[in-house]
Amino acid sequence: MEFLIQCKLNFCNRLQAFHLDTWKVGFALSFLKGIALAWFKPNLLNSIPGAEPAWANDYSEFVIELMMNFGSHDPVGNAEHQLDNLSMKDVHSYGECALCHIFYNRLPDHIKDKITHIGKPPCLIDLYTMAQGIDACYWEHKSDIIHQIKTNPQPSLSNQSLSEVSSSRQSGNSSSTTSFSSTGKDSSMLALLGILGKDGKLTAAECLCHMKTPSVTSVGSLAIQPRTTLGPHLAWPKPALPKQPP
Numbered sequence: 001m002e003f004l005i006q007c008k009l010n011f012c013n014r015l016q017a018f019h020l021d022t023w024k025v026g027f028a029l030s031f032l033k034g035i036a037l038a039w040f041k042p043n044l045l046n047s048i049p050g051a052e053p054a055w056a057n058d059y060s061e062f063v064i065e066l067m068m069n070f071g072s073h074d075p076v077g078n079a080e081h082q083l084d085n086l087s088m089k090d091v092h093s094y095g096e097c098a099l100c101h102i103f104y105n106r107l108p109d110h111i112k113d114k115i116t117h118i119g120k121p122p123c124l125i126d127l128y129t130m131a132q133g134i135d136a137c138y139w140e141h142k143s144d145i146i147h148q149i150k151t152n153p154q155p156s157l158s159n160q161s162l163s164e165v166s167s168s169r170q171s172g173n174s175s176s177t178t179s180f181s182s183t184g185k186d187s188s189m190l191a192l193l194g195i196l197g198k199d200g201k202l203t204a205a206e207c208l209c210h211m212k213t214p215s216v217t218s219v220g221s222l223a224i225q226p227r228t229t230l231g232p233h234l235a236w237p238k239p240a241l242p243k244q245p246p
Contacts, residue, residue, distance in 0.1 A: 001071075003031070004063060021059040028062065036070050099124045107131055110138050 007028050011018045018024050029040060043053050055061035072078045094102070103124060104112070114134045121127050197203050 003028075004066075007031075022057050024059040025056060025062045028059075028066075036066070039069060096124060097122070100127055103127060103131075108135075111135055114138075 007024070010027070011024060018027065029037075029044070032040065043056065046052075053061075053065075055065045100120075100122065104115075104120065104127065107115075111131050111134045115130065118130070121130060195202060195206050
């Protein structure tokens with residue numbers, strides 16, 4: 001049957017080449033082999049003109065001759081027998097562990113991540129049930145997130161608000177720097193209040209101290225503190241008087 005179908009397809013594709021039945025019969029005979037070719041061989045070798053059989057010039061008669069001698073005797077019964085004995089060939093025989101391994105390797109990553117925390121069951125049915133439940137929970141969670149985003153959209157910061165935040169940060173940094181510098185200046189001013197008077201000049205006590213002691217440009221913090229406020233252990237030593245000759 002498959003052979004006749006293939007021949008008919010060639011005839012339909014090349015109508016000009018097979019518009020005569022004689023050419024169709026010759027094309028089909030060229031593909032016969034074995035016992036089928038041996039059946040038609042005597043008629044093909046007969047060179048007596050006018051002694052050709054009916055199927056030689058009629059393709060329909062050729063098909064009848066071929067199916068009568070080489071076709072199925074009972075096509076319906078043959079088909080029923082094949083259906084009754086239909087079976088799948090067992091090409092590979094996998095065990096339970098092999099099936100679990102193959103099934104686990106084909107799972108998506110989000111299911112594998114959950115199974116690693118829960119534990120992989122040894123049975124294929126349990127693994128299948130676990131994977132199905134994890135997958136259902138995963139997509140349910142995804143749908144909830146999408147619903148929350150649609151119902152409660154988060155407001156995005158505009159350019160004006162971002163500039164206000166940056167300016168406030170800059171003003172905060174500048175104010176902290178100013179306060180730090182002003183604190184240093186205040187400490188210096190407090191140290192000078194005991195030396196200078198209201199007119200901005202040295203006080204009388206400070207002038208008298210300078211007249212009695214030699215001037216010192218700077219001795220640490222003593223240069224900015226009044227001599228009168230220094231303790232006795234920090235007072236300047238009095239200059240020694242020169243000795244008179246005898």
